[in-house]
Amino acid sequence: MYNNIWENGNIYLIRLNEERIWGVDFMALSFKKSMYFALAIAAMIGTVGFTTTNASARSYxxxxxxxxxxxxxxxxxxTTNGTNALYTKAGTLRGARMLASKNTLQQYGSSKNSSQYFRAYRVATTSLGAVYYKIVSFNGVYRGWIYGGRVSGNFGGGLNPANTMANANLPLQKKGYTLTNPEKYTLWVDPKWSQYKAKQVDMSTYNASDTFTITDAAVKTREQYLYYKVTDDNNSAIVGWVYAGGVTAPNSQQATNDNSVKINYVNAAGQSVGAYTWIIQKTDLKAEATLTNGAKLGDILENATQLTDIATKNVPTGYKISSSQNPTNLPANVTIGTNDYLIYVDAITPNFLSPVAYYLTNTGQQINPSQLKDNTYPILTDAQMTIFSSQTQGTVPAKVFDNVLFSDPNKLSSLTGTSVKNADGTTTTPIYYFNKQATVSANANAKYGDTLKLYYTMPQR
Structure with a gap:
């Protein structure tokens, strides 16, 4: 059963259990072309047997x-995917006006600019069973209603869930950073444009001599800009995210053979898996001791075990100091600038690995390999699977689902279904998009070792 609606110079066919499916703007056409279109529509309706009401009835x-x-x-x-436009109200309501076209929203959806994400903040359901979301662009340019599928709480139709940030590796050096230019690269509660109306951190009590410790790292999904979460070592009230180019490592690029020791981390086979250069400060020295190439640490350091502390704090991510092999030299016998201080490390082997399963958001049913292209789930390497693993059987944090794998179309951001041949001879290939909101909710109580349920949504058109 179909209903025709005359609205704003357009006539639309609306199936009674769906939203607007197509329309023609007769006002934009010449009289001659309008007549051709009208005749074509009348012929089509007569051919396929549509039952329509009179346009003058003005059904909405x-x-x-x-x-x-x-x-x-x-x-x-x-993000917007360009399958639906943005309106002042739900698109099939009386008086709804278009605010942004499908083409504009497609450009926003494929943009490399984080300011062109959207935030959804209201949801409405129409008498035809369709769901509309009220959204606003991060840059504030667009605000309105867009068709979002037929299940409230799941983003479909013209919308896809967005992960604005993805996890990144922490640097080996985590302490002692300073801000290079706080006015240009200030701290943010959330990285700029990663959230709607992201706010700057109050820096009124910041002192130019303050140092910072890095506690987290993430990249912007679109621009791939690296950000660090830092805490002021002298004022714990100052904590936030800063662009990686806005911080300077302690004594960066000042290491010489007269003031530093290079710590080289090697595996059991003697292969280097990381390194850290420790620059010795004058405050670390004994009274009247001087820094010079070849000087023994035991002779000049106030605390001869300080090298061990530094080496332990800067072990590369994914490794731990070996319990079976000792360093090649005693810390007190290590000399400045002459030879590397070798530390043996072992790779951390996760004890609890969570397998993953794939589900449809709308139905809750598991997606079988036979429903997907090439009859297979995404193939992840052992290294990539480590994001679902832990040495302890703790609760899986929600931030796991912010990983860059969930924004990679070749991995977990979407699943390509098997192609289906339509009645008219055309072929449709369904695409299922990762739904972070549903996934986080489904795994709220999951522990490492449990099967994690990844939810995907196919946009309704």
Missing amino acids: ARITSNQALQTAPQNRNV
Whole structure:
């Protein structure tokens, strides 16, 4: 059963259980072309047997529910995919006006600029059973309603869930950083443009001599800019995210053969897996001792075991100091600038690895390999699977699902289904998009070692 709606110079066919499916803007056409279109439509309706009401009846959808979204703001970040336009109200309501075309929203969706993400903040359901979301662009240019599928709480239709940031590796050196230019590269509560209305950290009590410790790292999904989360060592109230180019490592690029010791981390086979250069400060020295090439640490350091402390704190990620092999030299016998201080390390072997399974958001049913292209799930390397592993059987944190694998179209950001031949001879290939919101909710109590359920949504058109 179909209903035709005359609205704003357009005539639309609306299936009674769906939203607007197509329309023609007769106002934009010449009289001659308008007549051709009208005749073509009449012929089509007669051919396929559509039952329509009179356009003069002016049938419109109506809103049956309209409420604010209550989920965490970061779980309501979305991108637009260009399949639906943005309107002043749900698109099939009386008087709805277009604010942004499908083409504009497709450009926003494929943009490399984080300011062109959207935040969803209200959801409405129409009498035709369609779900609309009210969204606003991070840059504030667009605000309106867009078709979002037929399941409230799941982003479909013209929207896809968005992960604005992805996890990144921490640097080996984590302490003693300074801000290079706080006015240009200041701290943010969330990295700039990673959240709607991201705010700067209050730096009124910051002192130019303050040092910072890096506690987390992430990259912007679109621009791939690296950010560090840092805490002021002298003022714990100052904590936030800063662009990696806005911090300077302690004594960076000042190491010489007269003031430093290179710590080289090697595996059991003697292969280097990382290194750290420790620059010795004058405050570390005994009274009247001097830094010079070849000087023994035991002779000049106030604390002869300090090298061990430094080496332990800067072990490369994924490794631990070996319990079976000792360093090649005693710390007190290590000399400045002459030879590397070798530390043996072992790779950390995860004890609890969570397998993953794939599910459809709309139905809750598991996606079988036979439903996917090439009859297989995404192939992940052992290294990539480590994001689902831990040495302890603790609760799996939600940030696991921010990993860059979930924004990689060749990995976990989407699944390509098997192609289906339509009745008219055309072929449709379904694409299922990762739904972070549903995944985080489904795994809220999951522990490492449990099967993690990854949810995917196929946009409704």
